[in-house]
Amino acid sequence: MLNTVGRLLGCLLATAGASAFSAQATADEVQRWGVNMPQGVTPVSREIYGLHMDIFWWCVAIGVVVFGVMFYTMIVHRKANGAKAANFHESTALEILWTLVPFAILIVMAIPATKTLLNIYDTKEADMDILITGYQWKWKYEYMGDDVSFFSNLSTSRDEIEGRAPKGPNYLLEVDEPLVIPVKKKVRFLITAADVIHAWWVPDLAVKKDAIPGFMNESWAYVEEPGVYRGQCAELCGKDHGFMPIVVEALPQADYDAWIANKKQEAEKLKALTEKTFEFDELYALGETRYATSCAACHGSAGEGGVGPAIKGSAIATGAMAGHLDIVVNGSSTNPMMAAFGAQLSEVDIAAVVTFQRNAYGNNMGDSVQPIDVLKFKQQAQ
Amino acid sequence: MAHGPAKGISRWLFTTNHKDIGTMYLWFSFAMFLLGGVFALVIRAELFEPGMQIVEPEFFNQMTTMHGLVMVFGAVMPAFVGLANWMVPMMIGAPDMALPRMNNWSFWILPFAFAMLASTLLMEGGAPNFGWTFYAPLSTTYAPPSVTFFIFAVHIMGASSIMGAINIVATILNMRAPGMTLMKMPLFVWTWLITAYLLIAVMPVLAGVVTMMLMDIHFGTSFFDAAGGGDPVLFQHVFWFFGHPEVYIMILPAFGVVSAIIPTFARKPLFGYASMVYATASIAFLSFIVWAHHMFTVGMPVAGELFFMYATMLIAVPTGVKVFNWVTTMFKGSMTFETPMLFSVAFVILFTIGGFSGLMLAIAPADFQYHDTYFVVAHFHYVLVPGAIFSITAGVYYWLPKWCGRMYNETMGKTHFWMAFLGLNLTFFPMHFVGLAGMPRRIPDYALQFADFNMIASIGAFLFGAAQIMFLFNVIATIRAGKPATDEVWEEPDGLEWTVPSPAPYHTFAVPPEVK
Numbered sequence: 001m002l003n004t005v006g007r008l009l010g011c012l013l014a015t016a017g018a019s020a021f022s023a024q025a026t027a028d029e030v031q032r033w034g035v036n037m038p039q040g041v042t043p044v045s046r047e048i049y050g051l052h053m054d055i056f057w058w059c060v061a062i063g064v065v066v067f068g069v070m071f072y073t074m075i076v077h078r079k080a081n082g083a084k085a086a087n088f089h090e091s092t093a094l095e096i097l098w099t100l101v102p103f104a105i106l107i108v109m110a111i112p113a114t115k116t117l118l119n120i121y122d123t124k125e126a127d128m129d130i131l132i133t134g135y136q137w138k139w140k141y142e143y144m145g146d147d148v149s150f151f152s153n154l155s156t157s158r159d160e161i162e163g164r165a166p167k168g169p170n171y172l173l174e175v176d177e178p179l180v181i182p183v184k185k186k187v188r189f190l191i192t193a194a195d196v197i198h199a200w201w202v203p204d205l206a207v208k209k210d211a212i213p214g215f216m217n218e219s220w221a222y223v224e225e226p227g228v229y230r231g232q233c234a235e236l237c238g239k240d241h242g243f244m245p246i247v248v249e250a251l252p253q254a255d256y257d258a259w260i261a262n263k264k265q266e267a268e269k270l271k272a273l274t275e276k277t278f279e280f281d282e283l284y285a286l287g288e289t290r291y292a293t294s295c296a297a298c299h300g301s302a303g304e305g306g307v308g309p310a311i312k313g314s315a316i317a318t319g320a321m322a323g324h325l326d327i328v329v330n331g332s333s334t335n336p337m338m339a340a341f342g343a344q345l346s347e348v349d350i351a352a353v354v355t356f357q358r359n360a361y362g363n364n365m366g367d368s369v370q371p372i373d374v375l376k377f378k379q380q381a382q
Numbered sequence: 383m384a385h386g387p388a389k390g391i392s393r394w395l396f397t398t399n400h401k402d403i404g405t406m407y408l409w410f411s412f413a414m415f416l417l418g419g420v421f422a423l424v425i426r427a428e429l430f431e432p433g434m435q436i437v438e439p440e441f442f443n444q445m446t447t448m449h450g451l452v453m454v455f456g457a458v459m460p461a462f463v464g465l466a467n468w469m470v471p472m473m474i475g476a477p478d479m480a481l482p483r484m485n486n487w488s489f490w491i492l493p494f495a496f497a498m499l500a501s502t503l504l505m506e507g508g509a510p511n512f513g514w515t516f517y518a519p520l521s522t523t524y525a526p527p528s529v530t531f532f533i534f535a536v537h538i539m540g541a542s543s544i545m546g547a548i549n550i551v552a553t554i555l556n557m558r559a560p561g562m563t564l565m566k567m568p569l570f571v572w573t574w575l576i577t578a579y580l581l582i583a584v585m586p587v588l589a590g591v592v593t594m595m596l597m598d599i600h601f602g603t604s605f606f607d608a609a610g611g612g613d614p615v616l617f618q619h620v621f622w623f624f625g626h627p628e629v630y631i632m633i634l635p636a637f638g639v640v641s642a643i644i645p646t647f648a649r650k651p652l653f654g655y656a657s658m659v660y661a662t663a664s665i666a667f668l669s670f671i672v673w674a675h676h677m678f679t680v681g682m683p684v685a686g687e688l689f690f691m692y693a694t695m696l697i698a699v700p701t702g703v704k705v706f707n708w709v710t711t712m713f714k715g716s717m718t719f720e721t722p723m724l725f726s727v728a729f730v731i732l733f734t735i736g737g738f739s740g741l742m743l744a745i746a747p748a749d750f751q752y753h754d755t756y757f758v759v760a761h762f763h764y765v766l767v768p769g770a771i772f773s774i775t776a777g778v779y780y781w782l783p784k785w786c787g788r789m790y791n792e793t794m795g796k797t798h799f800w801m802a803f804l805g806l807n808l809t810f811f812p813m814h815f816v817g818l819a820g821m822p823r824r825i826p827d828y829a830l831q832f833a834d835f836n837m838i839a840s841i842g843a844f845l846f847g848a849a850q851i852m853f854l855f856n857v858i859a860t861i862r863a864g865k866p867a868t869d870e871v872w873e874e875p876d877g878l879e880w881t882v883p884s885p886a887p888y889h890t891f892a893v894p895p896e897v898k
Contacts (some may be wrong), residue, residue, distance in 0.1 A: 030830040034819035037751055066709060067731060073713045074727065077648075085649040085716040095657045098706045099699055106695045109745065112797035114688060116747040121684040136524075161827060163433045171432060173829050196520040197614055199679060199754060203820045208750045210680045212615060213519065217681035234679075234754040234822045236513045238520060239440045242825030283611020307440060336523045350511045 018340045024086065030169055038203050041250070045206035047116045055109055062105075123218045126188030130179070134191075134198030134211035134233065135344065136337075137240035137297060141179050144190075147264040151344065152177050154243045158301055161243075173230040177249035182256035183223050191217040195339060196238060202231035202248055210235055215252045223250040239307055240297055274347045274371045280355070283368055287356025290349045294341065295357075303361035312361035321369060325377050326353055332366060342378055347371040386888055395490075398482035399888060401465045403489050405785070407464030408778070410492060412854070413454030415771075417500070419847050421449035426809075426843040429836050434827055439732055442502065442826035450514025451532075454632065455539045456496050458770045462635040463488075464547045465777050466574045468785065470550060472886065473568045473878040475559025475895045480552035488545035495538035502528035513824060515625070518606035518617040522598045528597065533592045533665030540585040547581035559878070561897035565659070568617030568877055569652065570638030572659050576666045577634045580627045583670075586625040591617065613621035622673035630669045632766060634662060634735075636773035637704060641836050642709055643780050646717030646875040647723035654707040661700035661707075665802040668697050677748045687746050694744035698737065705734050720872075721795030725776035728803055729768055739814065754824075757817025763810045775802075775853065782857065783871040787885030794856045801849035808842025 039049045056217055077083040132140040135151075142149035152175045159165035161172075166176070181187045191200050193211035201208040205221040223229075231246040251259060292301065298308030311317050316324050331340035341350065349373040358365040387393045387402065397403060424445045428436045437445070439761045467485070507526035510516065521529060554575045555894055557706020558567070565574075594617075597603040606617045637658075645652045652658065673680060674690040682690075708730050719727070739761040743749050752758060783789050812835035817823075821832045828836065853869040867884045878897070882890045 007712075032831055032834055033815075034831055035815040037818045048747050048751055051745055052742065052751065053746065055742045055745055059741060063734070063738065066705060066734065070709050070712065070727075070731070073709070073715070074717060074719075077713065077717055079649070079716040079717050079718045083714075083716045086649065086714040088714075089651040089653050089711075091654070094710070095654055095703065099703060102699050102702045106698060110692060110695060113691065113745045113747055117687055117691070120685075120747060120750070161434050163435065167432060167830060169830065171830050174825060196524050197517055201752060201754075201822070206751055208679050210681070210752055212608075212680065213613070214499070215613070215681070231820070232822050232825070236443070236509075236517070236520065236824045238524060239443065241443070242439065242822075242827050321787060 015276045030062075040206050041202040041223050041227065041229065042205055042221050043224070044116070044120055044221070045204060045205055048206045051109075051113055051116060054112070057107055058109065058127070062102075062336070062372075072141070083127045123188055123220050125186065126220055127185040129188045129190060130181070131190045132179075132200055132211065134193035134195075134200065134237065134244075135339070136195050136238050137233075137244040138293075139179075139198075139200070139244065139246060139315060140194075140344070141261075143260065146260055146264065148260060148267055150177050150263075151293075152179065152247070154240075154245055156243075170230065172230070172243065173244055173245045175247045178228070178249045180249045180251060180256060180259050181223065182222075183226050183250045184253070186220055186222050188218060188220045191219065194343075195336070197235050198233050198244070199235035200231075200246060201234040202229050202246055204229040205231075205248065208234055223248075226250050226252055231323075243297075270346055270348065274375055277372075278348075278351070278368075280368050283352045283355040284359060286348070287352035287354070288360070290345065290353045291356050291360075294345065294349075295353065298337065303357075311357050312363065314357075314363075317357045317363050318365060321354075321358075321367065322377070324358065325369065325374065328354055329374070347374040347378070350374045396486070398478070400471050400479045400482070400485065401785070401886065401888065403467075403479075403485050404464045404467030406489055407460050407467055407562065411457050411459075411464060411774075414452050414460070414853075416497060417849065418449050418452035418457050421445045421452065421849060422603060423843060423847055425449060426840040428826055429828070430840040431837060432828055432830055432833050437826070438775035439826045440508060440511060443513075443824070444509040446824050447510045447513050448499070448503070451499065451510070452496070453766075454628070455536075456513060456655070458766070459543060460492060460634045461774045461857050462574075462632070462770075463543075463550075464637065465639065465774065465781075466546075466550055469777075469781065469879060470553055470571055470574060471557070472882065472890055473571050473877055474499075474554060474557065474562050475878050475891045475897065476553060476557035476896075477889060479893050480556055481549045483628070484545050485549055488542045488549065491538050492542050495535045495542065495777075497587040498531050498538075499535040502531050504852060505531070510690045515621060516595075517621075518595060518614050519597070522595050525599070530596065533596050536592045536678070537589055540589045543581050544585045547578035547585075550578040551582070551779055554578075559891065559897050565656065566897060568638070569641035569655065569662075570635065573634040573638030573641075573662050575840035576662050577631050578636070580631050580666055580669065584624040584627045584631075587620060588628075591624065593622040594620070600602070615677070618677050618680060619674065622676045623670075625676065626673040627666075629670040629762070629765075630769045634666065636729070636733075636770050637662060638775040639777040639780075640708065640729050642877065643722045643726040643776055644711050644730075646725075646780075646872050647720060648712045648717050649873065650711060650715040651876070652707070653710040653713075654703070657703055661703045664700040665697060666852050667716055668693060668700070670696055675746075675749070676724050678746050679753050691744060691746040695741070698741050698744075701737055705730060705737070720779075721790070721792060721799055722776045724796065724799045724803075725772045725779065728799070729772045730777065732764055732768030732772070732805075734802055736761060736766075736769060739764065754818065754822055755817035756813040756823055758823045759823050760810050760813035760817055763813070767806050767810065772802075777859070780872075781879070782860060783864075783867035784879055784882075784884050784886055786861045786864070787867055787883075788860050789871075790856055794852065794859075798849055798852045798856060801852065802846055805842045805844075805846030805849055809839050809846055810842075812836075812842075879895040 037052055039046055063178055129144040133140040136152050137151045155176045159169045191209045191211045193213045196352045198211040200211055207219045207221050209217045209219045221336035227250055229248045233244045298306055299311050300306045303311035316327055332338035348371045351369050351374045355368040428442055432548050505528045509528055510532045512521040594605040604612040606612050606614050641652055672694045675694040743752050779795055815834045816835045821828055869884050870880050
């Protein structure tokens, strides 16, 4: 309670004395003072931009007329200027006129809007499908038919966010692994979520679709120019809603083919790794990086806890191995905030992160678990 | 029969007098306005520059949620009920509200509802953090424990609103003075009659949706959980079936207030009275068939998208009629610009700008880019702040001399106006820009390209906040020591409220006036 009150007071007082590293550090590299929607890089995004500008200019035109009359009358028809009030207060002709004229403008706008909408909804005949799943607070991309899938996490450091380091030009809009797609292909996105509702939005692609747990939404993009396009989650999804960006890298077909082949190889290697026996130090080091991307948001970057309980001295992390594996693999049965990471992390990652948690932050259990044991645990559970 | 107010605290606790209850509603709503404003300033302070400086993301989400809930249910709605309590009986020549004891109750449950809501800030797990729209499953499976208190508070607020609305309908339909036909009623009375029907229609829907949440959270149902056969999108349909009429509940009485003020200061009768009544009724009707335009991105079938797009665009027609009528009312008038008129003129201009962005948002394909960005935040603040808040402020300045028999300080009133006007535009206009440039709403930290406009918005917000302190000071100074006001207050204003002495006696129209 005191904490809350203190924060409230702090807010009122602290604005002036806010942090040391300001945006200006890297402002030269950033497109500042942007006032309009991007035209984007797909035919649909350009159509939408056209609609946006059309309706905007209609509004400007109506505004000029209405505010023009209004300011004219406010300047001329003042009592101070000796204006005498007229007494008219009705005109059916005027009322009909200003009902019909706006109606006509609306029809003029509705026709192209309908065309664009029907075009956007035509998700047929896609060249490839990507399944996008929103998680609290990251995105998972699965290349359907290619057996490639990975998570995409925010890669901006806590130091930048908390003002201990200067902010890079792509602050909060950068990820560890972007979604890669080929240019000049109709890429269909199948969008869903694992926990709460998210929304997958990339302005340059003009794609914004809600990711709804238990339901599948569709959208598509035909990107014309190679490049890196950045977006963010657009639906409030909890604590780190502001920290789950989207980065799409559009590559020429040949580069894309090389990339996907490489990803497939990596996936094969990862499978083989499940069989391998790791040294303690290897697991611990890998676990530390996995902890940062998958656990720290809730359990604190030093295991001190936050939204979730502390790892430091936790009964689970210092208890039986089976219980520890159970909560990581299957999630908590009482608290939905603790997701089932069995579906999100590989056996190697789970082995690493569990090993790390049991030995870091003063837990010092001295034991470790191998990927193959995690696999066995998963199979048993089934 | 006629007697004065009781002495001491019992006057306020047990009163059934519409003026006392109106006063309490207005003070309560002002207190909530300041509280909701403090929440807003926490948000703007955190967003002053990129990076996390002042609050945690978790607490930031509590602030956006509480700001929305307190402003909508605590500040705007009770303020309009307060104005209705004071003015509706005086405008239709009635001695009091039709159901005075219920009137007392509908006010007095409100402070308890908001005390409960505010207390969630001190609870384990914090206050509601899922936005004022509380989408499931973030507000059910993933909600903090305090959500149950939030649900109970919403139930109480709903009960209060429904009782208030029934009272207003009963008063208007049964207690008009002889000769006060429906089409002679001041527009404020008309807009409130229509608003009251909206409230009676949709507050039970709100109660329904929070009850479904309660069942999902505590009693094992799965209304909004796909794993149990439910649908999270169902929540949004039910919520917005309440939510869209709700936004008109917050704006229709505002139309009534400015329709009273503009003719007085243009010294010319309201243009197109009948069309104003019909336009209000049309807007109310349309408000029931546009709800899913808040949900263009949920993946509705294309036929649904088209229907809701067309229906939403139609709202521009009756809304346009209203704006054109106000402008024509001013045309060839003999205008002066006292504080109530300044706020009303600003209302017309800025509400129209909010209407323009609303029209843009109605275009479903373009909404895919606007949706859930700061462009939407700019839009609804342009219709709510200069819409609801400015009209309430205008109404307070306009009728305050009638309420307390004293004139407010015009210089301070005008200073208040210009500070609020400047602050409001500095705060909300840049939000259009950052929204279009790609800044999502409800984020505690943002990319560097949004930094400059956010800083301007934060400065504007603190200026707007300071203006409200000035308002409070002006009102208190008026009540304590303003110059005595005349019975008419303004130059030949129209309406029965100006035929009674200033301050209005504790009981007015014990003998009904004759309306010709």
